[in-house]
Amino acid sequence: MSNFKSARFFESLSAAFKSLNKLEQANTIKEINECFMFKLSKDGKDHFWCLDLATGGQMNSASTAAEASKGLAPPGVTLNVDDDTMAGILTEKIDPTEAFMKGKLEIEGNMMNALKLTPIINRFSHTLSKAPAPTTTSTSTPGSKQSSGSVPPLVNTIKAQVTAINKTQLAAVQKQLDCIVQFNIKDSSKTYSFIFNFIQNTPLEDTFAFGSAKDSGLVPPKLTISLKEEDFIKLRDKKLNGQAAYIQGKLQINGDIFLALKLDSVFKLLNKKAKL
Missing domain, CATH: 3.30.1050.10 (SCP2 sterol-binding domain)
Structure with missing residues (x-):
């Protein structure tokens, strides 16, 4: 799971919700009233994140949908998408509607409730933008972050x-x-x-x-x-x-x-x- 680019953004999304006061959390749950399952694929492997905005705002992550949704409200919306596209959606670099139209994002379940995800992402975009990036060895190749020596x-x-x-x-x-x-x-x-x-x-x-x-x-x-x-x-x-x-x-x-x-x-x- 650690090699999924979206993992850090999901963690930040969960932390952002928990940082709200109790009234804001309650209002968000009342407004959204849905549990979302995210099925992400990368390099032939799948991983699942479940965000419960129908009850307590909990998010679980697991290698199977059953484990990810354990103890949460039944997911009413499932999104099937590759890791890169989901990371782009979570950081507002990719428009989810455009991804859906191009077949990069598949949605199962309540389509109207699926549309509620966009304002949630927009609301917490500032927090998602600060999600720590994975530590990698830097090089000086064009388009990459320069090494400390340069x-x-x-x-x-x-x-x-x-x-x-x-x-x-x-x-x-x-x-x-x-x-x-x-x-x-x-x-x-x-x-x-x-x-x-x-x-x-x-x-x-x-x-x-x-x-x-x-x-x-x-x-x-x-x-x-x-x-x-x-x-x-x-x-x-x-x-x-x-x-x-x-x-x-x-x-x-x-x-x-x-x-x-x-x-x-x-x-x-x-x-x-x-x-x-």
Whole structure:
């Protein structure tokens, strides 16, 4: 089971429900009132997760459906899907309706209740995005997370600056942005990425990471900024105005442009003199 990519997201989903207060849990169960069985396949093997949102909100995992549903309400909806597709659905990278139309997701049972899964996933997407990624040996191949030996000096500088942020400052920025922001930086020889995870209640130690959001197993960023390393440093040090840089084509914005207007708060975290 440990080799199933979706396992950590199911665990986070269960933990997210348990983190709700009793009234919120009761309201969620009343709203959903269904027990879901997930049959996942990977490399010719099946594994089952059962989420009971009809009674107590319990989730079980087992190698058989009978074991997974033991002690829970009878599942009224069963989803048959491969592990990669389910992981994509749980992290909002794959639309479940599209997966169903393409035959990647099969649904047995109450179809109307199956539709209730989407708002549940959306409700807890922030928690799922922080599900710890499996530990793997990193390489420097294109599209993968770079090894520690290839970490650019700028990344180490930002990491040190983020470490010095106090909780009050961080909470204020999380309240403003409540999303993941990714920077794609081009230096003289390569392009590398780093992300800021400003989703509310994200711990300080998880706020900054070298590599893309995908490398870290996070949900896609709502805002991606692409620019040269020298221009990022100028922005951080208030030697370049963000709006002027955008007009001049020195930075490219992909995503919510209104969030980009709030990036001043990010640079203030790194350097009180910086402004975008």
